Amino acid sequence: MSPQLSQVPNSAVRRLSLYLRQLEALEADRVATVSSRKLAQSLGLTDAQVRKDLAYFGQFGRPGVGYEVMPLIHRLRSIFGTDRVSHILLVGAGNLGKAVTTYQGFRARGFELVAVFDDDPQKIGGSVGQLSVQPMTELPQTASQHAARLAIVAVPAPAAQRVADQLIAVGVRGILNFAPTRLNSPPDVTVLNIDVAAELEQLSFLTNIGSSGPST
């Protein structure tokens, strides 16, 4: 028995995404097996970290053989729930929303953007990528039609909570939030934030310690 998935640290889940990228690249090159060492080296991690992360999910490499690439890809996709295509709703058809719709990597990783919404009459009916911008009033019907459980919020901060509430009301259970504000959500809804300023702070911190040496 593997440990409960809810006990796996977030940092390990993030590394699984990296392993999956690397395994997919190996598979494209028709490589059948890979050692924890090779996987680790290509990502700047230690062998032990790779083995520990994958052991959470009951995957053990065999000595002298390593991990079998295709079975491990399938296992990781099943862990992520991306072994089938997940439908994604996007709210916000501004610059950021447009950037999200033109993002190339979704489909290959099991996600399909199925609808774009905005409140702005100037944007409604316009096209963003392959999609036509819908008014928020169409959210309930479209969400149910696509059985969408995941959404991306790309609206200004003051509108973000209202949009999140509307998404949750129509059955969305996971929100990727680009608005620079903290969203309140019920316990059965997961919100992940992409906070560009926080990333810059982290970058500034890491660049500082690199240049000035550790402070004591």
Next chain:
Amino acid sequence: MSPQLSQVPNSAVRRLSLYLRQLEALEADRVATVSSRKLAQSLGLTDAQVRKDLAYFGQFGRPGVGYEVMPLIHRLRSIFGTDRVSHILLVGAGNLGKAVTTYQGFRARGFELVAVFDDDPQKIGGSVGQLSVQPMTELPQTASQHAARLAIVAVPAPAAQRVADQLIAVGVRGILNFAPTRLNSPPDVTVLNIDVAAELEQLSFLTNIGSSGPST
């Protein structure tokens, strides 16, 4: 003596950003002190986690008083290197680049976008926010003029490594990369990636375990 900053886990540094946001909100409300418990509650963390994170930086709340808000804000900004304004270069004046330039939160957090670059003759000379798009040939002069050490890469994946190399050559030491590709960089350069598909995978994982219960 506080421990070496280079030994502080990345997850703690990310939480420092959250503490700083929360403390700034308290300061705006003229709150002078805050307990680890209140700080923890507002962010969905445990008291112990907050105390442990802040102890890395030699900050200890006083029993019955808690943390003094303003001094802690100053300390955190100094840790992040955002007690002075950091100049940021942006490469890529597409939808994502435009979204980045209209992002409101930079200045308040100690970052100023000082220049935007693109290779596309159709974009050069156009304005993005308050800035005029410059050709990459002007990168060396502009970077040196602003003593810029941080940059945001918002170009398509195939162009990202070339752009990163050019930025590093002109003295940039921290890169926030939005392109869905892994960048190679020398040891004294930090690259942070914002990988939207990886965030969606994480979201899908967390939503899956929430809905189906832990697998065994």
